[in-house]
Amino acid sequence: MDNLIEQLKQQIIDELNLEETTPADIDPAAPLFGDKGLGLDSIDALELVMLLEKYYGIKIPEPKQAKEVFTSVNSIAEYIKANKK
Amino acid sequence: MATHVTGLGLVSSMGLDVQNNWSALLAKRSGIGPLTRLQTRHNVPAGEIKETNAELAGLLGLDTRKTYSRTALLGMMAAKEAINDAGIDPSRMKVALVSGTSVGGMDLSEQYFTDLHEGRRTHLRYLFEHDCGASTFRIAEYLGIRDFITTISTACSSSANAVMMADRLLHSQDFDAVVVGGTDPLCKFTINGFTSLMILDHEQCRPFDDSRNGLNLGEGAGFLVLQREPGKNHSYCNLLGYANANDAFHQTATSANGEGPYLAMKGAIEKAGLQPADIDYVNAHGTGTGNNDLSESTAMGRLFGSQLPPFSSTKVYTGHTLGACGGIEAAFCAMMLKNDTIIPTFNFKTPMHELAVRPETEVKTNAGIKTIMSNSFGFGGNVSSLIFGI
Amino acid sequence: MKKVFIARTSCISPQESFRTNGFFSSWKAAQAETDQLHAIEPDYKGIITDAGKRRRMAHLIKMGVSTSLDCLTLPDGNLLIPDAIMSATAMGGLEDTEKFLRCIIDNGEDLLNPSNFIQSTGNTFGGQTGLLLGHHGYNVTYAHGGYSMESALTDAMLQLTSGDIKDALVTGADEITATEYEVMRKMGFWRGGRQMGEGSSSFLLTTEKEGSVCELAAVSLLHETTPKQIANSIEELANSNQLKATDIDLVLTGCDCDKAAEKEISDRFPVTDYKQWCGQYGTKSGFGLWIGTQLLSRGIAPKGNQWEQKQLKNIAIYSEYRQNDYTLMLLKMAQIN
Numbered sequence: 062m063d064n065l066i067e068q069l070k071q072q073i074i075d076e077l078n079l080e081e082t083t084p085a086d087i088d089p090a091a092p093l094f095g096d097k098g099l100g101l102d103s104i105d106a107l108e109l110v111m112l113l114e115k116y117y118g119i120k121i122p123e124p125k126q127a128k129e130v131f132t133s134v135n136s137i138a139e140y141i142k143a144n145k146k
Numbered sequence: 147m148a149t150h151v152t153g154l155g156l157v158s159s160m161g162l163d164v165q166n167n168w169s170a171l172l173a174k175r176s177g178i179g180p181l182t183r184l185q186t187r188h189n190v191p192a193g194e195i196k197e198t199n200a201e202l203a204g205l206l207g208l209d210t211r212k213t214y215s216r217t218a219l220l221g222m223m224a225a226k227e228a229i230n231d232a233g234i235d236p237s238r239m240k241v242a243l244v245s246g247t248s249v250g251g252m253d254l255s256e257q258y259f260t261d262l263h264e265g266r267r268t269h270l271r272y273l274f275e276h277d278c279g280a281s282t283f284r285i286a287e288y289l290g291i292r293d294f295i296t297t298i299s300t301a302c303s304s305s306a307n308a309v310m311m312a313d314r315l316l317h318s319q320d321f322d323a324v325v326v327g328g329t330d331p332l333c334k335f336t337i338n339g340f341t342s343l344m345i346l347d348h349e350q351c352r353p354f355d356d357s358r359n360g361l362n363l364g365e366g367a368g369f370l371v372l373q374r375e376p377g378k379n380h381s382y383c384n385l386l387g388y389a390n391a392n393d394a395f396h397q398t399a400t401s402a403n404g405e406g407p408y409l410a411m412k413g414a415i416e417k418a419g420l421q422p423a424d425i426d427y428v429n430a431h432g433t434g435t436g437n438n439d440l441s442e443s444t445a446m447g448r449l450f451g452s453q454l455p456p457f458s459s460t461k462v463y464t465g466h467t468l469g470a471c472g473g474i475e476a477a478f479c480a481m482m483l484k485n486d487t488i489i490p491t492f493n494f495k496t497p498m499h500e501l502a503v504r505p506e507t508e509v510k511t512n513a514g515i516k517t518i519m520s521n522s523f524g525f526g527g528n529v530s531s532l533i534f535g536i
Numbered sequence: 537m538k539k540v541f542i543a544r545t546s547c548i549s550p551q552e553s554f555r556t557n558g559f560f561s562s563w564k565a566a567q568a569e570t571d572q573l574h575a576i577e578p579d580y581k582g583i584i585t586d587a588g589k590r591r592r593m594a595h596l597i598k599m600g601v602s603t604s605l606d607c608l609t610l611p612d613g614n615l616l617i618p619d620a621i622m623s624a625t626a627m628g629g630l631e632d633t634e635k636f637l638r639c640i641i642d643n644g645e646d647l648l649n650p651s652n653f654i655q656s657t658g659n660t661f662g663g664q665t666g667l668l669l670g671h672h673g674y675n676v677t678y679a680h681g682g683y684s685m686e687s688a689l690t691d692a693m694l695q696l697t698s699g700d701i702k703d704a705l706v707t708g709a710d711e712i713t714a715t716e717y718e719v720m721r722k723m724g725f726w727r728g729g730r731q732m733g734e735g736s737s738s739f740l741l742t743t744e745k746e747g748s749v750c751e752l753a754a755v756s757l758l759h760e761t762t763p764k765q766i767a768n769s770i771e772e773l774a775n776s777n778q779l780k781a782t783d784i785d786l787v788l789t790g791c792d793c794d795k796a797a798e799k800e801i802s803d804r805f806p807v808t809d810y811k812q813w814c815g816q817y818g819t820k821s822g823f824g825l826w827i828g829t830q831l832l833s834r835g836i837a838p839k840g841n842q843w844e845q846k847q848l849k850n851i852a853i854y855s856e857y858r859q860n861d862y863t864l865m866l867l868k869m870a871q872i873n
Contacts, residue, residue, distance in 0.1 A: 078591040100588060103399060107344060107650040115647050124344045187645045248657060250679070259637050262719070270719050277627055277818070278658060279680030283860070292759045296687040299628065299658035299679035307676050314694040335633075338640050339653035392621070392666040392675040397654055409672055525654065526663020528675055 065138050073134070076112045077105055089134040098133075106131055113137070119144050147317050149385040151370050151534065152377025153232025154477045155224035155327070158366035158464045159193035162205070163227055168481050171489045172509060176463050178350055178362050186334050190346050193364025193465030194332055195220070199253075206288070215251035215275045216365070218284035221329030224367035224473075225285050228325060232371035233378040239322035242294035244312045245282040246304025246328035248469035248524075251275035253333045281329060291325065299469065301524035302431075303390070304328050305368065306472030309532055310388045316372050327369030327473030336363060336468065343398065351434030351466075352493040353459035354443065354505045361433040364465020368474030382480040386517065386533045387418025393527035399437050404445025406529040407431075411449050411519065414531040418517075425455045425533070426515040427488055429475050430505070431523045432459020433466050438523065443503045456513075458491040458506045472522040472530065479520050479534050488513045537697045541748035541870055542739050544616075546606035547826040548599045549735035549814050554578050555606065559813075560834060563841050571726040572712055573733040573815035575599060589668065592651050594631050599736035600661030600709035601668065607738035608669070608705060618740060619701035620674035622692050623662030624684035624708035626818020626857075631713050632656040661709060661736075674701070682857020684708060685737075685819045686865070689755045692741050702743055708819030709736035730792070733815015737822030739829075749833045751868040753777045758862040763797040766862060767804050770852050773866050781805075785848040786837065788824045792816050793859040801854060808838045810853070821855035821863055828853050828867045 070084040079099070091098035094106070101109075106124070109131050113119045119141065121127050130140045156163060159177025160170035170177065177193045184194060195202075202219040203210045206226070225243070234241065255276040261268035274280065282297040294315060298308045305328025312326035330336075340346045340363060347360035371377070372385065391413060393406025400406065415422055430442055439459075446454060460478055467474055482489060490506040497504055517535040524530075550573035552558025577595075583602045584590045593601065600623065608616045636652035654660070659677035666675045674695070678687035685708035692704040712734045720726060741752060754773050758766060771781040781804070790811040791798040801807060814823040828851040831837060837846040853865040 080591055081587050102396070104397065104592070104650055104654065107342060110344070111342075111647055111649060255633075256637060256640070259634070259715070260641050262715070263638060263641055270723055273719050277679065277681060279626065279683065279861075282680060294757060295680070295759060296678060296683055296690075296757070297680035298676060300662075300675075300677050301657045301659055311676075311691055314691070314698075318694050318698070334640055334645065335637065335653075335656075338645055338648050339636065339650075339656075341645075342648035342650040342653050390674045390676060392663070392672050394666050394670050394672055397660075397663065397667070405672065524659070525657055526659040526675075526677075527666055528659055528663060528677075 062138060065141065066134055069134055069138055072112055072116060076108055087134060091133060093131055093133055117141050117145055147374065149313050149316060150373050150376050151382040151385060151480050152373045152380055153228040153371030154382065154480055155227030155231065155369040156474060156477050157220050157224045158467065158474060159195050159364055160463055162223060164477065171463060171478065174492055174509065176350065178465050184332050186337050188337050188341055190337065190348055191350055191362050192332055193362060193467065195365055213254065213272055214284060215281055216253040216331035217247055217251055217281040217329050220331060220365065220367040221245060221281055221285045222288045224327060224329065225289055225325055225369040228369040228371050229289060231379065232323065234323050234371060236289055236291045240293045240320065241291050242315050242321045242324045243282060243286045243291045244296055244298065244308040244324060244326045245285060246298045246308040246469045246472060247278050247281055247330055248299060248301050248304055249330055249333060249336060250278035251280050252335045253331045256334050293321065300528040301526060302468050303472060303522040303524035303528045303530045304469035306522035306530035306532055307390055309385065309472065309476060310390060312372055313385055316374060324372045325369055326372060327367060328470040329367035330365060330467055330469040332363060332365040345435045347434060350493055351462060353432035353434045353461055353491050354439050354498065354503060355494045356496040356498050358434045358436060358439060360435055361461065362465040364467045366464060366467045366474055367470050368477040370476055370480065383483040383534045383536045386535045387414045388530065388532045389413025389417055390530045393529055395527060398525050400441040400523060402441060402444065404441040404448065406527055407442055407445035407521065407523060408448050410529045410531040411445065411521065414519065414533045418533045420517065422450050423453060424517050425519050427518040428455055428457035429479055429518065429520040430457050430459045431521040432461055432491065434461060440498060440500055442521065443498065443501050447501065454503060456488055456506045458489060460489060462491050462493055475520050476532060479518050483515060483518060483534060483536050486513055486515060487511050488515060538699060538743045540693050540696045540741050540743065540752045541745050542750055542752055542829055543742045543744065543748045544607050544740040545749065545826055545829050546603040546738045547735065547823065548575050548577065548603050549823050550575055550733055551813050552576060560830065560836065560843060563843060571731050572717060573731050574712060575735045578602065594629055594655055596629055596631065596709055596711040597655060597661045597664055600707055601664050603736040603738035604665040604705055604707045605668065607740050615669065617669055617671055618703045618705045620692065620695060620704040621662055621666055621671060622688035622704055622706045623659065623677040624688040624819050625658050625677065625679055626681050626684050626710050628658030628679055629656045629660050630711060630716060634713055634715050681818050682855060682861030682863065683757050685822045686755050686757055686863045693755060696741060696743050704741045705738060706741060707736060707738040708822035710734055710817040710819050731815040733817050733820060735814055735823055737826045739825065745870050748870050749829050751870050753868045754866040756864045758864065761862050763800040766797045767800045769864055770801065770805060770854065773852065773864055777866060779850055783850050784852050785850055787852045787854055788828055790820050790824050790855040792856050794856050797856060818857060821853060824853040824855055825865055832867060832869050
């Protein structure tokens with residue numbers, strides 16, 4: 062699980078082009094969206110949908126579902142663990 | 147200084163001229179259905195025109211062995227009808243052309259770029275039809291317009307913004323007429339683009355309904371002829387006012403309080419020298435996405451208060467035709483005023499739970515409409531409202 | 537009718553033109569050994585300070601937004617908020633368009649990156665500028681080849697002269713992409729010393745003469761013209777602005793292909809080629825306009841391979857794009873009453 066979280070952090074930084082952020086800056090429990098935490102927006106959410114499909118083969122068909130999955134790095138990791146084939 | 151709408155031209159999935167479009171609108175007959183012409187793996191309904199490019203070129207009397215972008219072909223067809231309808235001759239008058247498009251010659255680019263990308267020999271010159279201006283240039287060439295030609299590209303408000311520029315040109319630079327509108331084709335690029343944004347409904351779109359789940363794309367072109375005097379053949383209505391505002395909220399989404407839409411509608415009413423209560427009908431942008439319809443309704447609520455005028459979205463007939471929708475819907479508005487008829491939306495059952503507003507759902511004849519507004523909102527926060535009246 | 541003045545400018549180009557006197561401290565001849573003139577880009581971190589907004593911006597967007605913000609930055613560091621924003625681009629977000637097309641082809645219409653799609657639309661840098669300024673006013677983008685810049689300027693002038701607005705930011709930008717370069721190379725376009733260029737130029741237009749650099753007296757789009765007509769049009773433009781042909785001190789020229797027109801103009805007017813410094817692109821006339829404003833405000837003029845101290849009064853800018861789009865602009869030094 063820890064490995065997965067570290068790997069996810071790096072993938073998020075690369076895919077979303079978070080140029081001034083290092084994996085150590087990301088608290089896996091902190092919210093990804095909104096003013097606290099990483100401050101991502103709705104376009105980032107769409108890119109995260111793509112990230113999950115690209116690296117983990119997991120499809121999120123409904124944007125509404127994405128909201129719950131993308132609460133934090135931890136929640137994404139849990140979702141991957143539960144859904145990875 | 148009045149601006150008269152003296153000619154109309156329409157091409158959409160409902161038909162290739164104004165009359166066929168109007169009959170379909172009156173019959174609540176949508177042009178949206180399964181894609182059959184465009185090759186894509188996405189199984190989404192769309193307002194697709196079934197004629198191929200070669201068939202369109204044939205109808206336009208062009209050399210069918212030559213290659214034209216679909217954008218240009220659709221635009222030529224609608225602009226030609228508008229000019230004929232107004233009875234103007236660009237070779238004997240000073241005429242300007244202002245067109246709006248979001249993707250330009252993308253239907254050709256995506257075809258020939260694939261060859262290039264995969265290392266095959268290809269017709270490189272067709273990639274020169276890519277830029278937005280190229281389609282306008284082809285339309286101007288076809289119609290013989292040579293006094294002023296330009297193109298606006300502000301995504302889905304492109305042709306509404308074109309109407310504003312056209313009006314300014316008409317009154318300042320001594321043009322006898324300005325041909326104005328917009329054109330956009332369906333292409334893989336936009337279908338994949340809106341798929342990546344997860345805002346395409348896999349069923350028919352349902353503007354302002356609580357169950358709405360995105361938009362349907364469409365293709366087409368809509369053009370008007372604007373003149374300072376009543377036209378030789380018609381004077382459908384006058385362009386009374388307009389405004390463009392920037393939502394300045396987000397690259398693609400509209401703000402929750404609808405600041406940009408509110409400012410555009412308010413600005414258009416002010417420019418027309420009217421009050422909100424004077425607006426008899428609003429042709430909403432009404433795409434059917436969760437975000438747009440709620441934001442637009444919120445803005446209308448802020449502007450009109452409890453006296454919300456009748457409104458509807460005609461996207462259920464045409465799909466969202468992107469850069470063309472401002473021109474197409476302006477032509478719909480001109481027809482509604484001329485026929486004193488409100489064209490309704492459909493697929494509406496349950497009002498939005500956040501804000502319960504009810505669009506018109508039945509055709510209303512003898513509607514008593516004299517002043518109507520048309521909204522077009524685009525990516526980049528570019529939002530615009532036009533007001534037409536008789 | 538009100539007159540239109542240029543109050544402030546900013547320019548990113550293949551030369552040292554951004555926030556520096558570099559370009560004018562030494563005459564830089566065209567770099568003849570290359571057929572691509574890439575823009576000298578500033579460190580964007582200091583200009584677009586919001587890292588969250590900057591991270592998604594492609595090359596074109598960064599250039600367009602940067603000159604826009606720089607043009608509006610007052611000496612005290614505050615930003616001036618104009619009544620209207622007009623933008624111009626011949627090709628729009630070409631880099632993102634190509635990336636998204638490759639995405640569609642390579643992944644079989646799957647794994648699509650929404651950012652590339654969003655940024656591909658022509659109005660991205662104009663919209664982003666509005667977003668960063670929190671600007672709710674008029675915002676529009678013109679995309680019509682070599683007429684893009686002049687269309688945006690025409691729109692601004694129409695609204696300024698009518699009194700609808702007091703000031704407007706006009707920005708024109710285009711970028712080099714590998715694909716466009718390659719397509720044009722295969723078609724032989726870069727033979728004979730032609731160079732592809734890129735850049736962004738911004739202008740704050742106002743109806744206030746005080747503190748302005750010069751007057752933008754006229755912008756003209758020429759359609760279906762001939763070399764002789766073009767030269768005549770320069771004279772007509774002078775005449776309609778109470779000048780004689782001989783009052784035109786300099787014509788800055790940006791010719792892509794039309795050698796005959798270039799010759800006709802140089803036979804009748806003193807000329808300097810501005811395109812040698814910026815290369816060929818749809819909104820290169822913005823660079824030409826910027827050079828014109830600099831010559832007038834700095835009181836310098838080209839002399840052989842040098843600049844000399846000399847106050848020019850009236851400068852015309854002639855541009856031609858791929859032998860299809862021809863335009864003229866006229867700058868007059870703002871007379872002090």
